[in-house]
Amino acid sequence: MNLDERFLRALRDIVGESGLVGDAADRLTYECDALTHLRAMPGVVVLPASVQQVQEVVRLCHSAGVPFVARGHGTGLSGGALPVEDGVLVVLTRLDRILDIDAPNRRMTVQPGVTNLEVSRRAAPFGLYYAPDPSSQQICSIGGNVAENSGGAHCLKYGFTVHHVLGLDVVMPDGALVKLGGPVPDRPGFDLVGALVGSEGTLGVVTEVVLRLLRLPEDVRTLLAAFSSTDAAGAAVSGIIAAGIVPAAVEMMDRLTIKAAEAAVHPNFPQAEAVLIVELDGPRAEVGALFRRVESVCREAGASEVRVAADADERARFWAGRKAAFAAMGRVSPDYYVQDGVIPRTKLSEVLRRIRALAERSGLRIGNVFHAGDGNLHPLICYDGAVEGQAELAAAVGGEILQYCVEAGGSITGEHGVGADKAAHMAKMFSEVDLETMHRLRCAFDPSGLCNPQKIFPTPRLCGEVPRPYRAHPVVRAGLAERF
Amino acid sequence: MAAVNELAAVAARVAGEGAVRVGATAVCGVVPGIVVAPKSVAALSETLRWAHGRRLAVVPTGAGTKLEWGGVPPRIDLLLSLGRLDAVVAHRHGDLTATVQAGASLGRVNELLRRHGQWLPLDPAHGERATIGGIVATNDAGPRRHRHGAPRELILGVTFVRADGAIASAGGIVVKNVAGYDLSRLLTGSFGALGVVVDATFKLSPLPPTSRTVVAAGLDPGTIDGATSAVMASQLAPSALEVQGPPFSLLARFETVQEASERQAEEVAALWRGCGAADTGVLTGAAETERWTAHHDAVWGREDDICRIGLLPDQLPGLLEEFVGLLQRHEIEGQLAGRVETGALHARIGTDAAASRAIIDRLRARVEPRGGHVALLRGSPALRAQIEPWGAMGDATGVMDAVKRQFDPQGILSAGRWPEAEARA
Numbered sequence: 067m068n069l070d071e072r073f074l075r076a077l078r079d080i081v082g083e084s085g086l087v088g089d090a091a092d093r094l095t096y097e098c099d100a101l102t103h104l105r106a107m108p109g110v111v112v113l114p115a116s117v118q119q120v121q122e123v124v125r126l127c128h129s130a131g132v133p134f135v136a137r138g139h140g141t142g143l144s145g146g147a148l149p150v151e152d153g154v155l156v157v158l159t160r161l162d163r164i165l166d167i168d169a170p171n172r173r174m175t176v177q178p179g180v181t182n183l184e185v186s187r188r189a190a191p192f193g194l195y196y197a198p199d200p201s202s203q204q205i206c207s208i209g210g211n212v213a214e215n216s217g218g219a220h221c222l223k224y225g226f227t228v229h230h231v232l233g234l235d236v237v238m239p240d241g242a243l244v245k246l247g248g249p250v251p252d253r254p255g256f257d258l259v260g261a262l263v264g265s266e267g268t269l270g271v272v273t274e275v276v277l278r279l280l281r282l283p284e285d286v287r288t289l290l291a292a293f294s295s296t297d298a299a300g301a302a303v304s305g306i307i308a309a310g311i312v313p314a315a316v317e318m319m320d321r322l323t324i325k326a327a328e329a330a331v332h333p334n335f336p337q338a339e340a341v342l343i344v345e346l347d348g349p350r351a352e353v354g355a356l357f358r359r360v361e362s363v364c365r366e367a368g369a370s371e372v373r374v375a376a377d378a379d380e381r382a383r384f385w386a387g388r389k390a391a392f393a394a395m396g397r398v399s400p401d402y403y404v405q406d407g408v409i410p411r412t413k414l415s416e417v418l419r420r421i422r423a424l425a426e427r428s429g430l431r432i433g434n435v436f437h438a439g440d441g442n443l444h445p446l447i448c449y450d451g452a453v454e455g456q457a458e459l460a461a462a463v464g465g466e467i468l469q470y471c472v473e474a475g476g477s478i479t480g481e482h483g484v485g486a487d488k489a490a491h492m493a494k495m496f497s498e499v500d501l502e503t504m505h506r507l508r509c510a511f512d513p514s515g516l517c518n519p520q521k522i523f524p525t526p527r528l529c530g531e532v533p534r535p536y537r538a539h540p541v542v543r544a545g546l547a548e549r550f
Numbered sequence: 551m552a553a554v555n556e557l558a559a560v561a562a563r564v565a566g567e568g569a570v571r572v573g574a575t576a577v578c579g580v581v582p583g584i585v586v587a588p589k590s591v592a593a594l595s596e597t598l599r600w601a602h603g604r605r606l607a608v609v610p611t612g613a614g615t616k617l618e619w620g621g622v623p624p625r626i627d628l629l630l631s632l633g634r635l636d637a638v639v640a641h642r643h644g645d646l647t648a649t650v651q652a653g654a655s656l657g658r659v660n661e662l663l664r665r666h667g668q669w670l671p672l673d674p675a676h677g678e679r680a681t682i683g684g685i686v687a688t689n690d691a692g693p694r695r696h697r698h699g700a701p702r703e704l705i706l707g708v709t710f711v712r713a714d715g716a717i718a719s720a721g722g723i724v725v726k727n728v729a730g731y732d733l734s735r736l737l738t739g740s741f742g743a744l745g746v747v748v749d750a751t752f753k754l755s756p757l758p759p760t761s762r763t764v765v766a767a768g769l770d771p772g773t774i775d776g777a778t779s780a781v782m783a784s785q786l787a788p789s790a791l792e793v794q795g796p797p798f799s800l801l802a803r804f805e806t807v808q809e810a811s812e813r814q815a816e817e818v819a820a821l822w823r824g825c826g827a828a829d830t831g832v833l834t835g836a837a838e839t840e841r842w843t844a845h846h847d848a849v850w851g852r853e854d855d856i857c858r859i860g861l862l863p864d865q866l867p868g869l870l871e872e873f874v875g876l877l878q879r880h881e882i883e884g885q886l887a888g889r890v891e892t893g894a895l896h897a898r899i900g901t902d903a904a905a906s907r908a909i910i911d912r913l914r915a916r917v918e919p920r921g922g923h924v925a926l927l928r929g930s931p932a933l934r935a936q937i938e939p940w941g942a943m944g945d946a947t948g949v950m951d952a953v954k955r956q957f958d959p960q961g962i963l964s965a966g967r968w969p970e971a972e973a974r975a
Contacts, residue, residue, distance in 0.1 A: 193783070225703065253923060255969055256740050261736040281784075351813045479728050479729050484728070496719070500718050
């Protein structure tokens with residue numbers, strides 16, 4: 067640990083003995099988030115017990131010029147909460163109170179350490195729920211969801227975290243506490259809530275979140291359909307969209323992930339090349355009519371079996387199989403690396419073909435789980451970390467897949483975030499001007515660059531005085547080209 | 551005039567012949583120097599780079615339906631028209647997305663999307679004529695916000711020209727994407743103060759197969775409270791839930807497959823009658839369309855002062871009561887319309903500056919203590935001279951000013967329109 071004694075003493079004064087983890091062995095726990103191959107030993111870990119303590123910690127870091135990283139339950143998959151070597155890691159799990167449930171206005175105000183599922187659990191007695199449902203919802207925290215703009219299986223119809231967060235209390239990187247947005251919509255001024263959600267903890271530390279709750283739907287119906295190829299399953303998804311139906315969720319799993327899920331949680335999925343889980347929700351009359359259409363679209367696309375969940379238990383089993391898919395890969399491979407690319411849904415066959423060819427060429431098995439409705443792929447690249455060079459190979463294969471996604475018009479990340487993991491791939495998607503423009507937002511919030519540094523941007527950047535005027539490329543200047 | 555002509559001559563060399571004219575109509579009493587309508591993004595970029603170098607005050611505009619909203623620009627050297635950038639760049643119907651240039655009108659965009667049974671489900675003020683750029687700049691939304699959200703909920707990516715002329719993009723063309731900062735949302739609702747949006751990509755929806763609207767008329771605020779609570783506590787899924795008046799009506803729209811729109815309309819009608827709304831009926835077809843046009847025009851059909859109100863849904867009945875009282879006291883025939891569950895309303899409050907000011911002050915006093923706000927969108931010069939248009943700004947103004955300085959260090963874009971530091975001082 068290279069932090070000086072005086073600084074540590076000051077930290078201890080703020081958070082108390084029990085709020086500080088200084089011992090090297092104890093700090094090991096915090097070396098990484100759920101992306102375990104990226105590790106850095108934080109100089110010190112603090113667990114503030116109040117918003118005021120967060121403010122004081124941040125203020126101290128700011129005045130001492132020490133970088134800091136905020137983190138929740140550490141379930142992130144992009145290394146967004148990767149500590150800075152010798153910096154301060156601010157763990158927000160003690161800020162886990164639900165501050166207000168306003169059922170008539172369908173709002174809930176929570177601290178960042180509250181878990182995603184806890185919000186829905188506490189809303190349930192009022193017939194309400196919180197829509198974003200990442201697979202890790204039992205343990206992931208709302209603060210982390212805000213940082214990464216988490217999605218989940220149901221974002222096709224209900225959107226992401228950004229659609230369900232109305233207001234934020236943020237400890238700015240200099241320690242000031244500001245309120246952005248609030249329970250009432252359309253607050254005058256810039257949509258800084260929209261800018262902050264998904265900013266991966268680089269613009270400040272969120273200490274309070276106002277969430278929008280939804281009414282539980284009257285009816286939910288779920289089916290599982292088996293197909294002889296991912297192409298056929300993809301055609302079924304296209305058929306559903308073309309029929310003007312927007313399901314609550316459309317998930318696809320391929321043979322390898324079905325096998326892994328079966329071994330882990332025994333959902334009794336059909337053994338097929340691909341299965342689709344399609345869920346509709348809403349008023350009973352609407353769901354009834356549309357569900358029949360979805361069933362027939364699946365059969366027309368060649369489904370060998372269509373299984374309709376008879377009750378809530380069977381639906382839960384379908385979802386257990388799907389949500390266990392990542393963790394289940396441990397049953398079929400010693401190690402795996404999850405990617406999070408997005409493609410326009412219509413490019414699914416083309417991109418999957420390229421991924422299959424890549425698997426053959428690299429010798430690594432690649433399982434695929436997708437949020438098929440919105441084109442979000444989660445290739446699971448299997449490797450054995452004990453075999454020399456395989457971890458690097460897996461990372462290279464992951465990078466290649468992201469390249470395919472970008473070439474298809476998509477994105478390098480749909481819901482896991484760029485973090486430390488994919489920063490190097492940002493230039494695949496964005497020009498230097500785009501990145502420099504984004505960085506201006508960061509400079510407005512954190513001119514000294516101490517708040518979760520080395521994330522998102524491919525190369526280190528500093529906040530200058532006033533940016534230089536832009537000079538157009540001669541080709542653009544001559545009107546010979548436009549950037550589209 | 552000589553200065554303007556000189557400016558026009560130089561602008562024509564930068565933006566291209568035929569792109570520049572002088573003699574535009576005044577905006578809130580401010581006469582723009584020149585109007586430039588670049589024919590390409592490259593020409594727009596060059597125009598802004600030039601304007602930036604000369605520190606000209608630039609205000610972007612589309613159809614001009616909302617050009618008078620917000621604060622009054624102290625001067626406009628260059629009115630930047632997006633009118634010639636009006637293409638629907640791509641409709642990816644299989645992916646339910648479309649990329650549209652800023653100058654395209656929502657009416658024309660939806661006419662094109664309709665060919666594949668889809669649409670951009672926005673129904674803002676002056677919805678047919680309003681352009682994509684203006685809708686994004688103001689984040690303006692109408693009744694269907696209840697189901698589909700405001701533009702900030704539907705936007706997936708933008709290309710914009712910065713104050714210094716650089717062309718930047720953020721987001722993308724896919725519906726799910728968290729790569730990089732979300733500048734699309736930052737720009738949405740920024741009143742053109744951070745950059746000039748040249749195209750935007752949106753998530754689309756399938757066109758609903760049928761529609762039914764339940765209308766309950768002649769309601770008092772107490773009945774409205776019961777009737778709206780009943781719908782919000784139910785599992786019905788309207789696409790719009792609106793209040794309008796006085797005299798107050800409630801409207802609930804159901805846009806889905808026929809059996810579901812019929813059944814839900816019947817259920818709501820029964821619920822509302824049970825709450826004491828005797829005059830309740832179900833509309834469909836031409837009568838339904840006509841009723842929604844009347845709903846829009848109630849607020850937007852006249853050149854009155856108009857404000858935007860944000861409040862918590864449970865504050866609505868009290869606000870309605872106060873609104874009626876204020877109209878009576880000042881003898882004004884105003885109208886209010888808005889989203890019951892979202893808590894987003896628009897109120898037309900006449901043209902008498904003193905009365906408008908009194909009304910806005912009262913409404914602010916009512917909603918601001920719980921985080922609500924009342925912003926003056928459109929107002930006479932006399933009213934604007936005596937009222938701050940945006941109202942309570944909270945404590946984030948320092949960050950907002952820092953963002954503005956980063957994106958527009960010279961302060962050339964839409965100066966005065968958005969709630970900036972000088973205007974608040």
